[in-house]
Amino acid sequence: MEIKEFTVDQKLRLDKLVAVEEPTISRSQAKAGIEAGNITVDGNVVKPKDIAELGATVHIALPDPEPLDLTPENIPLDIVYEDDDVIVVNKPQGMVVHPAPGHPNHTLVNALLYHSPLSTINGKFRPGIVHRIDKDTSGLLMVAKNDHAHQSLSAQLQAKTNLREYVAIVHGNFKEDQGIVRAPLGRSPKDRKKQAVVADGRPAVTHFRVLERYGDYTLIACRLETGRTHQIRVHLAYIGHPVAGDPLYGPKKTLKGAGQFLHARELGFKQPTTGKELVFTAPVPPIFAATIEKLRKQAGLPVDKAI
DSSP states (O other): OEEEEEEOOSOOBHHHHHHHHOTTSOHHHHHHHHHTTOEEETTEEOOTTOBOOTTOEEEEEEOOOOOOOOOOOOOOOOEEEEOSSEEEEEEOTTOOSSOBTTBOSSSHHHHHHHHOOOOOTTOTTSTTBSSOOOTTOEEEEEEESSHHHHHHHHHHHHHTOSEEEEEEEEESOOSSSEEEEEOOEEEOSSOTTSEEEOTTSBOOEEEEEEEEEOSSEEEEEEEESSOOTTHHHHHHHHTTOOBTTOTTTSOSSOOOSSSOOEEEEEEEEEOTTTOOEEEEEOOOOHHHHHHHHHHHHHHTOOSSSOO
């Protein structure tokens, strides 16, 4: 059991205040702790939306986090390609890539470990993982089965020689047909769960081109030159075209789905041992395809065109 206390010195709703005062506790964890009675104010049970009086004492007694589990799990995988060095997998929307607090198991890594040995370079909890995509982003990932392959794939990412192209449905109607977003990214100074364009952030470059226009929405392709956390989502929100369905960076009024309409459609790299150029594609998930068909009908466009 972790015990902490602090004195209230600013007027914020309690769940947000706890997350601000205690960086190791997320706002969702704070909300859950308050609702469970594990976070109190001057000994009193409160609600997440309550605003405590200045000078009051907030007492936090949270249970120890659930240990991360790297047990191999027999979870079905959509394997697009595999050889002695690499696995290319089409990750479904809703699956977390590797174990982390709040997602201790049932991840892509648990499924991969059941299927094959993986490289050990990226640490205990991320074996084989060379790059990631978000939980609610679908699409292609390359996974290293040994350390030699991991070093090769990582070097290709660093040298920007590999291919990573996404498709996204975004809000608004682009005036231009293509463009480049160059804007440095780092942790948001306003919300530590978010990334943001910040002056002292890491360089980030996203290339985009318009595929179809639907009036209030646009279908685009995005090619990553760099691979920062949430890069496409933040860059598109930054230029006024947030990804539809994005709960973190987009508007509340958006397209209904199972998260952001963002899919890693194309992936290319050199095979680590032979040097052969490999390129793979994966179709968008059914909910993505159905949404495009609906938008095409509303815009009077052909519905049977390939995405």
